[in-house]
Amino acid sequence: MPKAAIIGCGDVSVVHFEALAGMDDAELVAVCDADPARRVAAQEAHGVPGFEDYREMLDVAAPDVVHITTPHHEHAAIAIECLRRGVHVVLEKPLAHTLAEGERLLAAAADSTAKIALCFQNRYNAPVQEMRRLLDSGELGQVLGASATVMWHRDADYYLSRPWRGSWAEGGGGLMMNQAIHTVDLLQWLVGDVVALAGSASTHALAETIEVEDTAEFAALHSSGARSVFYATLANTVNAPVTLDISTERATLNLRGDLTVTYDDGRSEAVRERVTGSGGRSYWGVSHALLIADFYAGLAQPGPFWIDAAEGAKSLRIVKELYRQSYPGSEEKVS
CATH class of the missing domain: 3.40.50.720 (NAD(P)-binding Rossmann-like Domain)
Structure with a gap:
């Protein structure tokens, strides 16, 4: 054991x-x-x-x-x-x-x-798994485009209780590194690797408390040829459900915790997220245990785990490119 x-x-x-x-x-x-x-x-x-x-x-x-x-x-x-x-x-x-x-x-x-x-x-969430299955199956045709939002709330006390979260030197960034990176990961995993990106990051609500960003947006071109748009903020009044919408040739996929698939012929299907009891915060999702159990189950098997360091590097590079465009010299601030 x-x-x-x-x-x-x-x-x-x-x-x-x-x-x-x-x-x-x-x-x-x-x-x-x-x-x-x-x-x-x-x-x-x-x-x-x-x-x-x-x-x-x-x-x-x-x-x-x-x-x-x-x-x-x-x-x-x-x-x-x-x-x-x-x-x-x-x-x-x-x-x-x-x-x-x-x-x-x-x-x-x-x-x-x-x-x-x-x-x-979140790649293990039941609705996300179904999104990937449908996209891989080819039955929806090509992906035409996608959009995602993370509209959450963090106050000054959140950062004052753990000052590293609001610093370049220890956090490496703010909203995009600590909260929205999960949705960035899903966006690139479902739509394809990001090959070009233009966007900006700024601090709208918490400038007196943190030196990193609390709001960001970008438009990205994916290897599939599709374009996505992304918006995230911690200046919202509540932690709203993360949204991720993907338009394809034959259907639209709308993720709001649960998944709704609306086909061009009028049919509609829903995939519900699992409900689990946990001491963790609701916005962490329900799938940590699934990922961890899957990892342990494969320890004796050859080859890397499917969400390995190379996979983790993809979202990090996207976030850091956004920082490069928004904060020239941000890597020097970190190091």
């Missing part, structure tokens, strides 16, 4: 703890966090040793799989060390906080015998 450890016991770690607790083929053996309060709370809640330093944890606990749920600027270094030791990695998005660190992680993954999974768990 694989031995698992979690590095980073903050907010999103709860869904990783839940996923491991629901699995019969994995054993949690250690937790790690530099913050004493979070570390002690996690080790007491789960009855495993806690460590301040992840290298000591790797030496002493010797996990087979490490879940990395730390602030963005720590992702690459920890993942690279794990992969160097042959330890499998489940990494929260983004791949890294800079393109350079992302490239380092890509090289480490290519050189390692261990596997890595990026937590783009």
